[in-house]
Amino acid sequence: MVRIFETRYTPTSEMHWLSCVLPIVLLLFSISTSLAQQPLSPTPPPRQISQFTEPDPIDFNDHEGYVSLFNGKNLKDWDGNPKFWRVENGAIVGESTPENPSGNNYIAYRGTEAKDFTLKFEIKVEGDGGSGMQYRSRTGLPWLAPISPKVTANVGPVNLNWMMTGPQADFWPSRPWTGQFYSENTPMRILAWRGQVVEGFGNKRKRLMGIIGDRDTLASRHIKHNDWNQYTVIARGGTFIHILNGQLMAVMIDDDPTSSNNQTGQIGIEIEATTKVSVRNMWLKKLN
Secondary structure (H helix, E strand, O other), X not given: XXXXXXXOOOHHHHHHHHHHXXXXXXXXXXXXHHHHHOOOOOOOOOOOOOOOOOXXXXXXXXXXXXXXXXXXXXXXXXXEXXXXXXXXXXXXXXXXXXXXOOOOEEEEEEEEEEOXXXXXXXXXXXXOOEEEEEEEEEEOOOOOOOOOHHHHXXXXXXXXXXXXXXXXXXXXXXXXXXXXXXXXXXXXEEEXXXXXXXXXXXXXXXXXXXXXXXXXXXHHHHOOOOOOEEEEEEEEOOEEEEEEOOEEEEEEEEOOOOOHHHOXXXXXEEEEOOEEEEEEEEEEEXXX
């Protein structure tokens, strides 16, 4: 005999089912309503990866923004004693000999004056004497140091219009002065030796702030005697930077706005003692 079972629907079973399912439905509805009420988040920006770069390597022949101070042919716009200054093999040459002593002697560039600039040039010194590049300098001022009788006997009364007063990027390979910041014909004199970073205030004070390197090591590795050297001078406000053959040699900071170091002036070349100095490839990027 087949017995048929019949499922019967009762109010009691319905209440049990609702009591189990209803809480779940209400929870899902609550979540969906909450999400609908929230504003959509904007699309996040793409991730940015910071990249550090190195500056371009030094290029002494980069002349963009520069003007030439010497045409390689004659002394146009240059002013100096012709007993000592000439053009030879595409360079300005100053020469002092025992027979024709010059003492401290200069040739000044009259074509422009500059305060803030970058100056690049090549320089060679033959012999034991020295040289240097004057900048922000003046002529015609009284000379403070005594002048040798041999010089006055050779040239007569010294023409102060050929004597320069002001900052100098020194170049004297046989002495410990190449690369230093020197204040020519002023009481300040040497302000930053080779290998030094110095902060000062005119002729009132100066303070060593840091060391670039050992003075003798800088000389042995980076100064060429009887050969061409690439010299860069940077002047910005009261900050002066001397770079020789790509090596930083001296930094001077003069915070005195009335200092003679901080005035607009001329560029010039010095010759001192018995020597021959040659300068070529002179380029100036003048800011003011």
